[in-house]
Amino acid sequence: MSSSSVHLASASYGKDLVRIFRIVRDSADPRLHKVAEYTVRCLLSGSSLIPSYTKADNSPVVATDTVKNTLNYLAKVLPAADVLCPEKYCLRVVNHFLSTYDHIEKVEVDLIQHKWTRIVLDQKDGGAHKHSFIRDGDDKRTVRAVSERVGGEIRLTQLEGGIKGLLVLKSSGSAFYGFHRDSFTTLKEVHDRIFSTEVECSYSIKLASQPLPVLLKSTLPDFCTISSSVRNHTLRIFALDDSASVQATMYRMGEAILADSGNSVVTDISYQLPNKHYIPIDLGFKGVSNLNEKDAEVFLPTAHPSGLIKAKIARTAASKL
Numbered sequence: 364m365s366s367s368s369v370h371l372a373s374a375s376y377g378k379d380l381v382r383i384f385r386i387v388r389d390s391a392d393p394r395l396h397k398v399a400e401y402t403v404r405c406l407l408s409g410s411s412l413i414p415s416y417t418k419a420d421n422s423p424v425v426a427t428d429t430v431k432n433t434l435n436y437l438a439k440v441l442p443a444a445d446v447l448c449p450e451k452y453c454l455r456v457v458n459h460f461l462s463t464y465d466h467i468e469k470v471e472v473d474l475i476q477h478k479w480t481r482i483v484l485d486q487k488d489g490g491a492h493k494h495s496f497i498r499d500g501d502d503k504r505t506v507r508a509v510s511e512r513v514g515g516e517i518r519l520t521q522l523e524g525g526i527k528g529l530l531v532l533k534s535s536g537s538a539f540y541g542f543h544r545d546s547f548t549t550l551k552e553v554h555d556r557i558f559s560t561e562v563e564c565s566y567s568i569k570l571a572s573q574p575l576p577v578l579l580k581s582t583l584p585d586f587c588t589i590s591s592s593v594r595n596h597t598l599r600i601f602a603l604d605d606s607a608s609v610q611a612t613m614y615r616m617g618e619a620i621l622a623d624s625g626n627s628v629v630t631d632i633s634y635q636l637p638n639k640h641y642i643p644i645d646l647g648f649k650g651v652s653n654l655n656e657k658d659a660e661v662f663l664p665t666a667h668p669s670g671l672i673k674a675k676i677a678r679t680a681a682s683k684l
């Protein structure tokens with residue numbers, strides 16, 4: 364068989380790990396700042412780019428360096444509100460590439476927001492500082508936006524918000540018993556255990572079915588309020604649920620988020636939760652009891668292996684009515 368019996372099955376390219384930092388200075392008080400820091404991946408695709416892979420023809424290639432320049436340029440020239448809101452920034456970015464380059468058919472943007480929270484000093488030192496910030500947690504907000512040219516129109520085909528790296532632990536209020544047992548099972552049933560996980564989730568946001576340039580002229584949902592709501596419900600259910608398992612608790616988190624009337628544009632939420640095991644240490648060598656649920660106080664935090672539980676919780680057709 365000749366080498367021509369292969370074809371390009373799929374392809375996309377662009378810039379990854381583009382670091383963006385934007386300062387927004389208050390118009391009335393230039394020392395009062397807001398800041399946003401993002402890591403962005405932006406990938407382009409389209410059938411007219413196929414020759415760049417198959418025929419070494421670079422003529423249709425918008426250089427990945429140009430993609431990086433564009434991400435920085437848009438961070439500078441877009442209205443402050445559109446850069447400070449990661450979802451809006453992503454929507455502007457995908458729209459830019461499809462409205463600028465007729466031969467690009469699809470743009471995918473994945474963004475990670477790095478936290479910068481304003482430092483609040485004692486009142487004697489002036490309270491909330493105008494331009495000093497702290498990284499108060501490793502959790503990150505994520506956004507994915509995908510836009511495609513459909514029938515000559517620029518359409519938003521995917522918009523997702525999310526969280527990653529949100530590390531939580533509860534030292535009681537979690538059990539795991541009644542599970543299937545067979546000759547491979549060694550795990551003891553437990554009625555009170557440590558539950559720790561690093562929350563990763565993403566939720567789909569459905570906007571009105573209009574071309575993206577039209578959507579961008581309309582009033583968009585308050586994406587930051589939705590993001591806070593997802594984080595708050597996740598933490599609330601984690602703390603309050605008398606957990607029967609990671610599976611049962613994550614389902615309740617999804618239920619709470621979708622039941623909140625403020626989240627009507629959220630159609631589903633996917634969780635990925637590792638079960639980070641804490642194992643009671645056997646101190647029997649000193650005659651000290653540490654293995655029973657009631658007296659276990661010293662544990663070995665184990666990095667691996669961990670359980671890994673995934674679920675997508677979605678609205679059923681009836682609940683959309």
Ligand SMILES: O=c1[nH]c(=O)c2[nH]c(=O)[nH]c2[nH]1
Nearest residue numbers: 539550607608609610638670
């Ligand atoms: O919440 C849990 N779900 C499981 O499926 C599982 N399996 C296991 O060993 N421990 C746990 N915990």
